[in-house]
Each structure stands twice: as structure tokens, then as C-alpha cells.
Amino acid sequence: MRLLSLLPLLSLLSLALGNDGLTIQTTVGEIQGFINASSPLVRQFLGIPYAEPPIGNLRFAPPQTKSPSQETLNATTFAPSCMQQFSNTSTIYTVQVPQFLINGGQSEDCLYLNIWAPALKTESPQEVPLPVFVYIPGGGFTSGGANSIAKFPDRWIQRTQSHIVVVMNYRVNVFGFPNAKGLTDLNPGLMDQRKAVEWVRDNIASFGGDPRRITLWGQSAGGASVGLYGYAYPNDPIVTSLICDSGSANLLGSTDVAQSNFTFLAGLVGCGNYSDGEKELECMRGVDAVTIENALSNYGIAGTKPSISFTPFPDNKTAFGNTTDRAVRGLVAKIPAILGSNANEGAGFVSYTTNGPGAAALFATTESIIACPLAKEVRTRNLVGLPTYRYQYAGNFSNISPVDWMGAYHSSELPLLFGTHDQVFKGPSTAFEYNVSHTMEALWLSFASNPSGGPARWTKETGYFAWPQYEQTSSSMLLFASGETVQQLVTAERIDGNCTF
Numbered sequence: 353m354r355l356l357s358l359l360p361l362l363s364l365l366s367l368a369l370g371n372d373g374l375t376i377q378t379t380v381g382e383i384q385g386f387i388n389a390s391s392p393l394v395r396q397f398l399g400i401p402y403a404e405p406p407i408g409n410l411r412f413a414p415p416q417t418k419s420p421s422q423e424t425l426n427a428t429t430f431a432p433s434c435m436q437q438f439s440n441t442s443t444i445y446t447v448q449v450p451q452f453l454i455n456g457g458q459s460e461d462c463l464y465l466n467i468w469a470p471a472l473k474t475e476s477p478q479e480v481p482l483p484v485f486v487y488i489p490g491g492g493f494t495s496g497g498a499n500s501i502a503k504f505p506d507r508w509i510q511r512t513q514s515h516i517v518v519v520m521n522y523r524v525n526v527f528g529f530p531n532a533k534g535l536t537d538l539n540p541g542l543m544d545q546r547k548a549v550e551w552v553r554d555n556i557a558s559f560g561g562d563p564r565r566i567t568l569w570g571q572s573a574g575g576a577s578v579g580l581y582g583y584a585y586p587n588d589p590i591v592t593s594l595i596c597d598s599g600s601a602n603l604l605g606s607t608d609v610a611q612s613n614f615t616f617l618a619g620l621v622g623c624g625n626y627s628d629g630e631k632e633l634e635c636m637r638g639v640d641a642v643t644i645e646n647a648l649s650n651y652g653i654a655g656t657k658p659s660i661s662f663t664p665f666p667d668n669k670t671a672f673g674n675t676t677d678r679a680v681r682g683l684v685a686k687i688p689a690i691l692g693s694n695a696n697e698g699a700g701f702v703s704y705t706t707n708g709p710g711a712a713a714l715f716a717t718t719e720s721i722i723a724c725p726l727a728k729e730v731r732t733r734n735l736v737g738l739p740t741y742r743y744q745y746a747g748n749f750s751n752i753s754p755v756d757w758m759g760a761y762h763s764s765e766l767p768l769l770f771g772t773h774d775q776v777f778k779g780p781s782t783a784f785e786y787n788v789s790h791t792m793e794a795l796w797l798s799f800a801s802n803p804s805g806g807p808a809r810w811t812k813e814t815g816y817f818a819w820p821q822y823e824q825t826s827s828s829m830l831l832f833a834s835g836e837t838v839q840q841l842v843t844a845e846r847i848d849g850n851c852t853f
Contacts, residue, residue: 373472378555381421386428387471391506393513397467397559399431402551403544405461406523411637412530414537415463415547431464432457433497435641437525438649442704444761448754451502451776452763454495460527460641465520465548466498468505469559470513481562483800486552486591487519488545490572490599490763493663494525501776502763508771508793515797516561520548522577526648527641531606531665532614533629542670545577546585553590566591567800571766575599575691576664579729582685583678584670589685593803595796596691597769598722598762600729601675606665613660620647675729679736688803690796691730692743692830693847697722700762708757715850722762724851727844731853734824741799741807742822742844747788747833751779760833768792788833795819795830824848 373395376383385397403415410416433454445452472478489496489503498519505517521544522528528541537543553563568591570578578594579601606613615632618624621643623635636644651660666673678684698717702709733740745765752764752773767773768789774781781789795807807819820828820841829844831837 373469373560375424376558378558379420379551380418380425382424383427384424385467391510393471394506394509395467395469395471395559396506397427397469398429399427399464400425400467401431401463402465402520402548403463406463406527406540407460407641409637411460411527411641412532412535412540412633414540414543417547430456430466430499431521432459432462433499434458434462434521434523435460435525435527435645436496437494437645437652440653443702444699444704444755444758445763447704448758449502449752449777451772452500452766454497455499455501462497462521462523463544463547464498465518465551467516467518467556467559468509469516469561470509472560478560481557481565482514482516482560483565483567483797484516484518484552484556484561484563485567485569485796485800486549487517488522488568488570488574488577489519490570490574491524493529493541493573493576494661496524496573497521502767502772503770504772505770507775508769511771512793512797515800516556516559518548518552518556520545522548526614526617526644526662529606529662529664530614531608531611531662532633532636533611534631534633535629537669538665538667539670542577542580542584542664545581549581549590564592565800565803567593567595567803569595569597569796570599571597572599572762573603576601576603579603579675579691580664580671582687582689583672583675583683586683586685589687591685591687593687593799594685594689595799596689596726596729597765598693598697598726600691600726601672602725602728603722604663604725605671605673606661606663608665613662616658616660617644617648617651620651676732676735679732679738682736684736684738686738688739688741688799688806689733690741690743690799690807691726691733692745693718693723693726694760694762694765695744695746695834696759697762699758706755708755711757714757719847719850723847724853727848727851728853730822730844731824734822739804739806740822741819741830742828743830743832744842744844744847745792745832747785749773749782749785751777751781751785754778765792765832769796784833784836784838787838791838792832 575596576599626632664671698714
């Protein structure tokens with residue numbers, strides 16, 4: 353039965369891939385990818401549009417299905433990132449590890465995704481569709497995007513030849529989360545993410561991927577987005593598993609019930625004094641995007657009151673104020689998930705100084721912003737019996753954390769997962785670092801390959817390891833890279849004992 357179910361996919365695969373698999377027919381037209389010298393066993397397809405440009409009357413609106421092009425799309429360069437809110441605050445990312453920041457320009461025309469897949473081999477052709485990761489980048493819902501060198505997956509795929517990775521752009525700050533009075537859909541940025549997942553479902557078989565084994569994975573705001581996605585689409589998640597790195601559905605969203613932030617920003621760019629929400633929206637759609645972004649960013653930099661911000665608003669369609677209640681009522685996708693956080697998340701959320709703010713401040717920030725909200729989500733999943741695998745990452749590697757107090761800061765696990773730790777950071781990786789990286793990659797890939805079976809790994813040196821489902825009272829949280837130990841099972845008391853639930 354399993355073989356028969358694969359035949360349609362294999363037939364489609366053989367028709368779509370052609371000789372080298374670089375020319376692909378998709379719902380948006382023909383796509384031409386490339387292979388470069390640094391990753392000769394990886395096909396890359398960059399800058400694929402998954403929705404119409406959200407400009408003009410589509411600004412602040414839900415993403416619209418992209419019409420197919422009659423011309424071949426040359427998918428060899430990243431598309432611009434979505435409009436970025438900027439700041440003048442010095443952080444570890446601006447001073448020490450800019451590899452996590454985005455490259456290239458920005459534009460409203462930004463709804464594109466990027467695909468990395470193994471190259472085709474004539475001597476041992478691919479016979480079975482591969483598991484797929486769809487990755488949502490972080491950035492606090494105010495910035496971020498796919499073009500970030502710390503998070504390119506080509507080296508990982510080059511090494512394993514066992515999976516496909518898709519990384520998306522989505523609208524952020526006011527363009528993604530306007531919460532305006534004239535709108536029905538308040539969080540189009542979250543709707544962008546769903547649109548990208550739908551595009552992958554409809555097209556990934558043509559790239560050699562399995563549309564029945566899609567793992568939605570994100571970090572930080574991307575992790576929060578993945579968590580929210582499970583609550584937004586309980587009956588049709590499309591994806592078969594979730595991974596939330598340093599983010600969960602419980603990260604705080606907008607509290608702007610009065611929808612005053614959008615109106616205030618409108619006043620800053622000449623669209624004030626509209627009592628009618630639709631007229632206010634019409635005016636804002638006529639203002640240049642750079643003018644809006646500059647006004648928002650510079651107002652924040654000035655520190656003037658009232659402060660304004662644009663993050664997901666709990667509209668009870670795409671984002672939710674009480675996820676526990678929703679879970680208890682069965683309104684959550686019944687699929688397994690990996691959730692975890694880093695031991696020193698707080699280092700990513702404080703202003704940069706040479707010596708840092710001190711251990712107590714870092715721990716308090718780690719707990720309040722990331723670790724405890726994520727712990728609450730784990731408890732909710734346990735409450736309703738959803739398979740959940742929990743981890744904490746404690747790696748402190750000098751090439752990724754060049755200053756002592758940075759430690760396992762927010763995002764520091766990503767270079768080990770994407771396989772970039774030895775490529776773009778300050779200095780070579782250690783043997784232990786490679787071991788941790790390969791262990792985490794193997795468990796993430798095992799989970800994507802067989803979500804219902806749970807993450808597992810076998811090596812000649814260590815034998816078989818099956819990651820147990822998390823239980824609050826047992827040693828079932830997997831701790832990575834603590835001291836000189838690659839992995840060990842511990843209780844979550846080191847985190848949860850300092851949380852208020």
C-alpha cells in the first residue's frame with residue numbers, strides 16, 4: 353500500500369525534474385535554479401514569488417495568489433527583504449555577530465521564498481520524495497528575512513543529501529501587523545506564512561520533496577509564528593510537525609485593542625484627522641513605503657511617548673490571547689512538536705556593553721522573554737496530550753560567542769543546525785562543536801522524516817538514542833552542549849523552577 357501511494361509522486365518527480373532538476377514547472381511558471389561551486393551537490397532556487405506583490409491596494413491586505421508567468425524565472429538571487437524597522441541600539445548582533453542580520457535591500461515587493469534541495473545523481477537517482485523543512489525567520493516581528501548568511505542550509509544539505517529546506521520572507525512591523533480600524537484581517541504577516549506553506553504543498557513534489565512530510569520550523573518570532581500556526585489551522589495544518597526554537601505562541605503580542613497605533617502613525621505621515629477607518633487606510637496606502645518605515649523607526653528611536661509598535665494582535669483567527677483555552681477545546685493541530693530555548697537568551701535582548709549587564713539580569717531576561725512563555729506552551733501541550741519534545745541549548749563556542757558573557761545567546765543554536773558555524777563566524781569550529789552540530793541536525797531531520805516516531809539517532813560510537821516525549825516530572829528535557837557533554841536528559845527545573853504559571 354505504501355508503494356502504491358508513492359507512485360503518483362514518483363511519476364510527477366520524474367516528469368518535473370528533467371535531466372539536472374534545475375528547470376522546474378510550478379504554479380507560478382517555470383523556475384530556473386543553479387548549483388554553485390561551494391555546494392556542488394545542492395540545487396538552489398532563490399527568489400521564488402509565492403504571492404502577488406503586496407503593494408498599492410494590496411498593502412496591509414491578505415496575500416493574493418500569484419498569477420503564473422509566461423517567462424522563465426531566473427531563480428539565482430535573493431529577493432529583497434520586507435520593509436525593515438530600524439533602530440540605533442547597539443546589540444551583540446550589530447557589534448559582534450552581524451552574520452545573523454539580513455543582507456541586500458528591502459522592498460514592499462518581498463513575498464518570496466527560497467529552496468535548497470539535493471542535486472540529482474544519475475548513478476543513484478532519488479527514488480523517494482524527501483522530507484521538507486519550511487523555515488520562518490525571526491526578527492521580533494519588526495525585521496528579519498531569508499537572506500541571512502548564518503541561516504543558509506546548503507552546507508547541511510550538501511553533507512546529508514536527505515532533505516529539502518524552504519526559507520520564506522513575510523511582512524513585518526506595520527506592513528505585516530497593522531491592526532488598523534479599516535481592516536478585517538489584522539495580521540497579514542501571519543497570513544503570508546500560511547500562503548507560503550500552501551505554495552510548498554502545491555509545488556514541492558516537483559523539487560523532489562514530500563508534501564506529506566512538511567515540518568514548519570521557526571526561531572524567535574518565527575518560533576512564535578509556528579506556535580500560533582498550530583492554533584490557527586487545527587483541522588488543516590498541511591504540515592505534519594512543528595519546531596519552535598526560542599519562541600512560542602505565548603510570546604507577548606500587541607495589546608492595542610483601541611487600534612490607536614495605526615492611527616497615530618498615520619498622523620505622522622500626513623494621514624491624520626480621519627474618523628473613518630477606511631479613508632485612513634486609503635490614505636496610508638498612498639504614502640510611500642519608505643516614508644512610513646522611516647516615520648515608524650525614527651519615532652521609536654526618539655523615545656517619544658506614547659510608544660507605538662506593530663506585532664501580531666490576538667484577533668482569534670491567526671493569533672490568540674488564551675492558547676490554553678483553545679487547546680482544551682481541541683482547537684489546535686494534533687501533530688507533534690519540538691520546543692526549546694537557549695540557556696542565555698537574554699544576551700540577545702540587552703544593549704551591548706563590553707562586560708554585559710551581569711548574570712542576574714541576563715537570567716531574568718532569558719526567563720521572562722523566552723524561556724517561561726515557552727515552558728507555559730509545553731505545559732499546555734502536555735495538558736491535552738500532544739506529543740512534545742523539549743530541549744535546552746547551552747553551547748558556548750568562541751567562534752559564535754566571541755565575548756564571554758554571550759554564551760548560549762538568542763539565535764546561537766542556528767549556526768549549528770544550519771551548518772554555518774565553520775563557514776562565516778570568527779575562527780574554526782572545534783571537534784566538539786561539530787559533534788553537537790551533527791547531533792542536533794540528525795535529531796531535527798529524524799523528526800521531519802518520521803514525526804510520529806519521534807526524533808532518534810543511531811551512531812556506531814554511541815548506539816541508538818530515542819528522544820523521549822517530555823513529561824514535567826521526569827528527566828526528559830534534552831540538554832545540548834553543556835560543558836563537554838553533547839547531550840543529556842535532565843529535568844526542566846533549571847528553567848521552570850523560576851517561572852510563574
